[in-house]
Amino acid sequence: MKLIRFALFFTLLSLVCSGSPAQARVMIQNKGSDTLVNVAQAWAETYQRLHPEIAIAVTGGGSGTGIAALLNNTVDIANASREIQPKELALAKTNGIQPIEHVIGFDALAIYAHPANPMEAITLPQLAEMYGEGGKSKRWSDLGITVPGCKDQRIILVSRQNNSGTYFYFRERVLGQRRDFVLGTKDMHGSKDVVDLVAKTPCAIGYSGLAYAKPHVKLLKIAEKEGMPAVLPSMATAIDKSYPISRSLLMYTPGEAKDAVKNYLDWIKSDQGQCILLSKGYAPYRPLVCQP
Numbered sequence: 001m002k003l004i005r006f007a008l009f010f011t012l013l014s015l016v017c018s019g020s021p022a023q024a025r026v027m028i029q030n031k032g033s034d035t036l037v038n039v040a041q042a043w044a045e046t047y048q049r050l051h052p053e054i055a056i057a058v059t060g061g062g063s064g065t066g067i068a069a070l071l072n073n074t075v076d077i078a079n080a081s082r083e084i085q086p087k088e089l090a091l092a093k094t095n096g097i098q099p100i101e102h103v104i105g106f107d108a109l110a111i112y113a114h115p116a117n118p119m120e121a122i123t124l125p126q127l128a129e130m131y132g133e134g135g136k137s138k139r140w141s142d143l144g145i146t147v148p149g150c151k152d153q154r155i156i157l158v159s160r161q162n163n164s165g166t167y168f169y170f171r172e173r174v175l176g177q178r179r180d181f182v183l184g185t186k187d188m189h190g191s192k193d194v195v196d197l198v199a200k201t202p203c204a205i206g207y208s209g210l211a212y213a214k215p216h217v218k219l220l221k222i223a224e225k226e227g228m229p230a231v232l233p234s235m236a237t238a239i240d241k242s243y244p245i246s247r248s249l250l251m252y253t254p255g256e257a258k259d260a261v262k263n264y265l266d267w268i269k270s271d272q273g274q275c276i277l278l279s280k281g282y283a284p285y286r287p288l289v290c291q292p
Contacts, residue, residue, distance in 0.1 A: 026053060026259075026260045027056075027057065028055070028076045028260060029057050029074065029076050030044065030056055030057065030059075030077045030079065031058070031059045031065065031066045031075045031077075032060070032065060032066020032077075032079035032080055032165075033062065033066060033079040033080050033081045033166075034060045034061070034164060034166070034190045034191050035063075035081040035165065035166055035209040035249070036079040037058065037060035037079070038280055039105075039211070039280040039282060040058045040079055042276050042279075042280060043056075043273060043276055043277075044056035047264060047267060050267075054260055054264070056264070062161065062163035063080040063081050063164060063166075063168065064162075064163035064164070066252075067080060067088055070252055070254055071088060071091050071092050071095055071254075073095065073097060076253065076254075076261050077251050077253055077261065077265075078099075078252040080250045080252060081165035081166055081247060081249060081250070082165035082169045082247070083248075084099055084252060092254075098254070099252045099253070099254060099255075100252065100255060100256055101252055102251045102252070102265055104251050104268055104277070104285055105249040105282045105283055105285050106249060107247055107248075107249050107282050108210040108233035108234065108235075108238040108245070108246045108247075109210070109247060110208060110209065110210045110213060110233045111127065111205065111206075111219070111220040111222060111233075112158075112199075112217045112218065112219065113198065113204075113205050113220055114147070114199065114201060114204060114217070115217065116148045116150075117145075117147050117205075117218060118147070119140075119145055119220060120220065120221060121220060121221035121222070121230035122221075122223070122230075123222070123223045123224070123228075123230075124173075124174055124222065124224055124244060126143065127174050128175055130155055130205065131170075131174065131175060131182060131185070132174075132175045132176075132179045132180070132181070133181065133183070138155060139152070139153040139154050147202055147203060148202065149202035152203075154203060155203060156205070157185040157186065157205065158185070158186050158194050158201075158204050158205065158206030158207075159188070160188055160191070160194065160207075161187045161189060166191065169245075169247055170207050170245075174245065188206075191208040191209050191211075191212045194206040194207065194212070195212045199214065209281075210233050210235075211280055211281030212281075213281070222243065222244050223244070231244065233246075235281075236283075238283045239283045249285075251265065253265070269286075275288065275290035278290055
């Protein structure tokens with residue numbers, strides 16, 4: 001028994017002195033946007049294979065959740081599909097944090113409809129009249145169409161929860177700063193949930209990132225207003241900003257990125273990282289050529 005105890009003690013002492021692989025790993029906490037969570041997980045998995053000494057924990061929860069964690073200094077990187085707001089910057093200053101913004105790609109905020117819906121294009125003012133408080137468009141017949149399979153033609157509005165950067169961006173860009181969402185929208189927790197609900201609901205319309213597009217839903221063309229060209233969302237139209245509701249994809253750090261976090265961000269902006277972004281349906285932040 002004494003020999004066994006001595007052997008165990010010697011083994012533990014050796015681990016403490018030499019350092020086990022688990023103890024040597026550097027942990028990067030990455031949290032935020034549901035729009036970015038799939039590509040963030042793909043980045044993390046690839047980077048960890050290249051750098052086994054780095055561990056990257058990725059969680060979603062929405063842009064607001066990620067930024068709040070950043071301001072509380074509990075994450076190294078916050079993913080966001082909207083810019084940090086003045087009140088958040090004020091809180092950051094109070095907490096002694098100076099958020100640094102990193103543009104890592106672009107996205108088109110797509111408008112999804114059921115495949116049975118005959119509509120092919122919609123304007124931003126029409127969307128505002130559907131989603132905005134006091135809006136006049138309650139039924140598809142108000143827009144001059146009939147949707148097969150939609151019994152009473154009442155529009156079902158699919159939205160995101162209010163901690164989502166997608167929700168925030170849609171409200172600011174489509175409804176305007178002085179208008180809020182109409183009561184009664186179906187607020188989904190994740191981007192994929194929006195697309196899934198629209199796909200099985202003939203009366204529905206919803207908004208989500210382009211990367212969540214599937215063959216069983218319809219993408220609507222968007223025009224800034226009546227009489228202007230309607231543009232289909234794509235990576236190309238997100239980059240050249242011809243699509244009216246394209247946006248930057250962002251990562252925030254609590255100050256200048258250093259050491260392992262800086263190396264990780266540099267890799268995300270490299271050809272390899274940006275090609276992963278492209279493969280997930282987003283537009284890279286700069287021109288590049290990816291091998292098939």
